[in-house]
Amino acid sequence: MASRLDFYFRQRVTEHELDLAFDLLEQADHDLASDIGLFGIVSGAVPAPHTPIADLTIDLDAPARGYDRLGQRIAYGTANERWLAVFLKFDRLASDPRTDGHSARVFFRQDESFQLVVRQAPEGPIGSAPRVPLEDGELLVCDVLRRAGGTQIVAADIDTSRRQAFVLAHAEAVGVLGRLWTVLPPDVTTVQSALDAIDHLLAAHAAGTALRHRSIDVQHAPSAPLTSTNVGAALAEILDRLASRLDGAPGSALVGADAIAGAPSAIAAGSVDAQLSQLLGYHNGHLSSRVGAHVAAAISLLDSGGAFTATNVASILAELVAALNVDHYRGNEASPGMHKAIHQPVLGSGRVLLWDARGTGAAAARLRFYLDDSSVWVTMNASWSGTAWVRDTADHCAGLRLSKDEFELMQYAGSTPASFATWQKRWLLPMNGLVNTAFETTALTSEVGHVSMECTNTSAAAASIALGCAVTFRTRMPAAPSSVTFTSLSTSPGWSGTPAVLRSTRDGLGCYAFNLTDPGRAAWWHGTFIAVS
Amino acid sequence: MPITSRTETSIEQTCAACGAHRTIAITDIVARTRGDYSSLELPPCVCGAVEVLLPRAGDDEHPLQGSAAHLHQLVVDEVASRVCKRQLTHKLLDELARWLPPGISIRRTE
Numbered sequence: 001m002a003s004r005l006d007f008y009f010r011q012r013v014t015e016h017e018l019d020l021a022f023d024l025l026e027q028a029d030h031d032l033a034s035d036i037g038l039f040g041i042v043s044g045a046v047p048a049p050h051t052p053i054a055d056l057t058i059d060l061d062a063p064a065r066g067y068d069r070l071g072q073r074i075a076y077g078t079a080n081e082r083w084l085a086v087f088l089k090f091d092r093l094a095s096d097p098r099t100d101g102h103s104a105r106v107f108f109r110q111d112e113s114f115q116l117v118v119r120q121a122p123e124g125p126i127g128s129a130p131r132v133p134l135e136d137g138e139l140l141v142c143d144v145l146r147r148a149g150g151t152q153i154v155a156a157d158i159d160t161s162r163r164q165a166f167v168l169a170h171a172e173a174v175g176v177l178g179r180l181w182t183v184l185p186p187d188v189t190t191v192q193s194a195l196d197a198i199d200h201l202l203a204a205h206a207a208g209t210a211l212r213h214r215s216i217d218v219q220h221a222p223s224a225p226l227t228s229t230n231v232g233a234a235l236a237e238i239l240d241r242l243a244s245r246l247d248g249a250p251g252s253a254l255v256g257a258d259a260i261a262g263a264p265s266a267i268a269a270g271s272v273d274a275q276l277s278q279l280l281g282y283h284n285g286h287l288s289s290r291v292g293a294h295v296a297a298a299i300s301l302l303d304s305g306g307a308f309t310a311t312n313v314a315s316i317l318a319e320l321v322a323a324l325n326v327d328h329y330r331g332n333e334a335s336p337g338m339h340k341a342i343h344q345p346v347l348g349s350g351r352v353l354l355w356d357a358r359g360t361g362a363a364a365a366r367l368r369f370y371l372d373d374s375s376v377w378v379t380m381n382a383s384w385s386g387t388a389w390v391r392d393t394a395d396h397c398a399g400l401r402l403s404k405d406e407f408e409l410m411q412y413a414g415s416t417p418a419s420f421a422t423w424q425k426r427w428l429l430p431m432n433g434l435v436n437t438a439f440e441t442t443a444l445t446s447e448v449g450h451v452s453m454e455c456t457n458t459s460a461a462a463a464s465i466a467l468g469c470a471v472t473f474r475t476r477m478p479a480a481p482s483s484v485t486f487t488s489l490s491t492s493p494g495w496s497g498t499p500a501v502l503r504s505t506r507d508g509l510g511c512y513a514f515n516l517t518d519p520g521r522a523a524w525w526h527g528t529f530i531a532v533s
Numbered sequence: 534m535p536i537t538s539r540t541e542t543s544i545e546q547t548c549a550a551c552g553a554h555r556t557i558a559i560t561d562i563v564a565r566t567r568g569d570y571s572s573l574e575l576p577p578c579v580c581g582a583v584e585v586l587l588p589r590a591g592d593d594e595h596p597l598q599g600s601a602a603h604l605h606q607l608v609v610d611e612v613a614s615r616v617c618k619r620q621l622t623h624k625l626l627d628e629l630a631r632w633l634p635p636g637i638s639i640r641r642t643e
Contacts, residue, residue, distance in 0.1 A: 483584055
C-alpha cells in the first residue's frame with residue numbers, strides 16, 4: 001500500500017503535488033522490496049574478460065536484474081544490433097555568389113554534386129533487426145551492421161546484397177523467341193525466365209541429376225595404351241584390359257601398387273600381378289620348406305579350455321613333453337609313447353576309479369579298477385556310483401577284490417536289477433584266517449564231488465557189511481548242506497540202496513551204507529554227489 | 534534247487550542231477566537215523582539219482598538269512614518234522630512264518 005493524494009475538483013495542481021503523487025507510489029514500491037529483504041543481483045551481470053581482446057574493461061552478460069538495499073530495481077536487457085545504410089544522393093554545389101535586382105544574394109553557378117547519407121534502422125534483437133528502407137532519390141551503397149560494444153567495422157559487417165547496382169534493363173522486360181529451342185521449356189518467353197531455366201538445367205547437370213552427357217559424347221584425347229576418342233569407348237577399353245586373362249597381358253598387370261615393407265619378406269612397388277606372383281612365391285616357399293616358415297614360438301594357440309599355461313606352440317609342446325615325460329618314453333627314446341610306471345595323485349575319497357577300459361567296445365566287458373581305503377576292486381560290466389554298483393548293460397557282471405587279508409571273487413548273474421549294493425555270489429579266500437586253504441562261498445552253491453566206498457566180507461558166511469567214507473568240499477559252504485543227491489556210477493553185483501549221510505558240515509560230509517554180501521566177495525558203490533547249500 | 538515248494542502232503546522237487554521236476558508225497562519219503570543224526574531219502578529219480586535231505590541237527594542260525602539256501606533248509610526242516618511226525622518247534626514255526634509263508638516257492642536265481 002502507498003500513501004495517497006486526493007486531488008479535488010478545480011484544484012490548481014502544482015508541479016510539486018504531481019511529483020509527490022508519483023514519489024509516494026515509488027516509495028511504497030521500494031519499501032515493499034526492502035521490507036521483504038529483496039536485495040542483490042537476481043540474475044545476469046556475470047563478469048568476464050573483454051572479448052575478442054582483453055583490455056582494461058570487462059564484459060557483463062545480459063540480461064541482468066537486481067535490487068539495491070533501498071528496494072530500487074536495477075536491470076538491463078540483452079544486447080541488440082542495428083543496421084545502418086549508406087546512400088549516395090544527388091546534390092548541387094552553389095558558387096559564384098551575386099546580388100540580383102531585389103538585392104538578394106544568389107549563386108550564379110549550380111554545379112552537380114553529391115552527398116553521402118547514412119541512415120540508421122531501429123534497434124532490434126540480434127539476427128532480426130530491421131533494415132533501413134530504400135529511398136527513390138538515393139542509391140544504396142551498402143548496409144552496415146553494428147552491435148553493442150563493437151569498436152570496429154570489419155568486412156563481415158558490410159553487406160552489399162541490397163546494393164543498387166546499375167541495371168540497363170530488367171531481364172523480365174526483354175523478350176525471347178524460343179520456339180526452336182530443344183532443351184528449354186516452351187513457356188520461356190523472357191530473358192529472365194530463359195536464364196532461370198538454363199540455371200535450373202545447369203544446376204541439375206552439375207549435380208548429375210538430369211541432362212547428363214552420354215559418355216560416348218564426351219571427347220577423350222587418346223593416350224597410350226588407350227586408343228578411343230570418347231570417354232564411353234575409353235571406359236569399355238579400360239574394362240576389357242582390366243578383365244584380360246591373357247598370358248603375359250593380364251588385367252592385374254595394369255593396376256599399380258606401392259611397396260609393402262615387412263620382415264623377413266617385403267614386396268616391391270609394381271603391378272598387382274607382379275606383387276601376387278611375389279606373394280605366391282613366398283607362400284609356396286613357406287608351405288614347402290621349414291626354412292622361413294613360422295617358428296613354433298610365433299604360432300599362438302586358442303586355448304579356450306585353459307589346458308595350458310603357455311600361449312605359443314613351442315612353449316605348449318615343451319609343457320606337453322614335460323608332463324608326458326614323467327610317465328612316458330619320449331619320441332626320441334626307445335619304445336616312444338609307451339608308459340613308464342603309472343603314477344597317480346590322490347584322486348578323491350571313498351572308492352575312486354583308477355582305470356576304465358572299453359577294450360573291444362563290448363559293453364558287458366567294460367573293465368574298471370577301483371581303489372578304496374582297504375581294497376582294490378576289478379569289475380566287468382559294473383561301475384560304482386558312490387552308493388551302489390551299476391550295470392553298464394543288462395547282462396551278467398563280475399568282479400574281484402584284493403585286500404591285505406582277503407581275496408574275493410564276485411558275480412551277479414542275470415540282467416536285473418540295474419544296480420545293487422551287494423554282490424549275489426561271492427567266493428572269499430581269507431588269506432589271514434585260521435582256515436585259509438579254501439574259498440568260502442556266500443551264495444547258493446552246488447558242490448559236485450566223487451564218492452567211493454568198498455569193502456570185502458572176509459567172514460565165512462554171508463553178512464551185512466558196513467561201508468563208509470568221507471568227502472571234503474572244494475569250497476567252504478556258508479552252512480552245512482541241506483541236500484545231497486547221490487548218483488551211482490558203479491555198484492557191486494546185488495547192491496541195494498543208496499549211501500546215507502552220516503554227518504555234514506560246511507566243509508564236507510560222511511556217508512555210509514550196509515550191504516548183504518556173500519563170503520569172500522567185495523561190495524562197492526562208486527558214484528557222485530551234489531551237495532546244495 | 535532240489536525242493537522248490539511244498540504243501541501239507543507233498544513237495545515239488547527238481548532233480549539236481551538231471552533237472553527233472555516231480556511231485557513227491559510226504560509219505561514216500563523215508564527217514565534214516567543213525568545215532569542222533571537223521572536224514573530223509575527221497576524216492577529215486579528216473580535218472581537213478583537219489584536225493585538225501587539233511588535237516589539241521591541243532592538250532593544254529595543260518596548265516597545267510599533270507600537267502601535261497603536258508604529257505605531250502607527251512608523246507609527241509611519242516612518236511613523232516615512231518616516225515617518223522619514230530620511237533621514243529623516254535624523257532625522253526627517263527628522262521629517259516631517270517632521267511633516262507635505258504636505258497637511261496639524257492640527260486641535259485643535269488
